[in-house]
Structure formats: C-alpha cells, structure tokens
Amino acid sequence: MSGEITEAIARLTPGEPEALKRLFEASYDELKRLAHSRLWAANLKQDFATESLLHESYLRLVNQKSLAIPDRQHYFAYASKVMRSIILDTVREANAERRGGGEAALTLNTEIAGLTPQSNDVEAIDDALKDLHKVSPDLAALVEMKFFGGMTEPEISEILGVSERTVRREWEKARAALLVLLENE
Numbered sequence: 001m002s003g004e005i006t007e008a009i010a011r012l013t014p015g016e017p018e019a020l021k022r023l024f025e026a027s028y029d030e031l032k033r034l035a036h037s038r039l040w041a042a043n044l045k046q047d048f049a050t051e052s053l054l055h056e057s058y059l060r061l062v063n064q065k066s067l068a069i070p071d072r073q074h075y076f077a078y079a080s081k082v083m084r085s086i087i088l089d090t091v092r093e094a095n096a097e098r099r100g101g102g103e104a105a106l107t108l109n110t111e112i113a114g115l116t117p118q119s120n121d122v123e124a125i126d127d128a129l130k131d132l133h134k135v136s137p138d139l140a141a142l143v144e145m146k147f148f149g150g151m152t153e154p155e156i157s158e159i160l161g162v163s164e165r166t167v168r169r170e171w172e173k174a175r176a177a178l179l180v181l182l183e184n185e
Contacts, residue, residue, distance in 0.1 A: 037150020128181035139174040
C-alpha cells in the first residue's frame, strides 16, 4: 500500500486531475481512516458521514490548480488540513444557523481534551494550532497527524522518518505548547 501511494505521488502532475484521482484511489483506505478519526475527534460522527468528509476533501484537492506534493508526509498532512477546514466550515455553518452566529462548544474525545476547560471548542483548538504553526511548523504538523488525524505513534514515526521515541518526545512538547496557547485564548 505504502509503495503504491509513493508511486502515485511520484506520478502526480500539478493541474492533472487523473493523476490526483489515482493517488486518491491508492490512498483511499488511509484517507477514510483519517476522515473517521477527524470526525470522532471533533465529536461530529453523528452529524457527518465519514464518506462525505472524504469525498468533500477529494473535491477540494482536485480543485487545487497548483498542488505540489513531494512525499507521503506532505500529502497526508495536506489532506488532514483540508479535512480540518471542512469540519470547521461545517461547525461554523451549524453555529450560524442555530445560534445566529454564536459559538457552541463541542467536546473532543482525544488526548488534548480535558487538559483545560477552554479545549472543548473546535475553533479554539484550531486557533491555537495556527499559533503553534507560527512558532513551530513541525510541532503543528505532529498535532495535525496525531490529534486531528488520529494517527498512531508508529504511523507518524514512519511518515516523518524518525523514531517512535522522538515522536513521543515531540508530542509532549506540542501538548505543552497547546496548553499554554489554549490558556491564553
């Protein structure tokens, strides 16, 4: 599976939807798992079907004219960001409809949940992640993969090409940084 994805990425040509379609097909199972994890993390599984998130992500990816994906890490990180964006758009739209634009808190069933009372809001976590990205893009990418993407330490280790111990150490740094950022929100 991994080799098939790597090969599809190597054949990817910006602006060629067929190449992206082949990549999407090769990575469908992994992307489906990623979409499922994202919905569970945002506690939206009952409101949004995994396949809907996956296919909306595909449509957004196909519409990117100058999408350059050098490797698996970048591909899954980008797909994860697209899914996060779709979830945030869905949450914002639902909040606008229900509350006239107000923000409703959503419980997150993840490792960051429960660290601080402010961490229950998807948008607050998104804002904190954007702030973390300004300080450390690598830590932000790790949060994307683990927190939003639901990837395991071995999966992240393989994608990043580092040891699982390094992933655990970096995760602790990222968690601590997010705690500080969430408390400052």
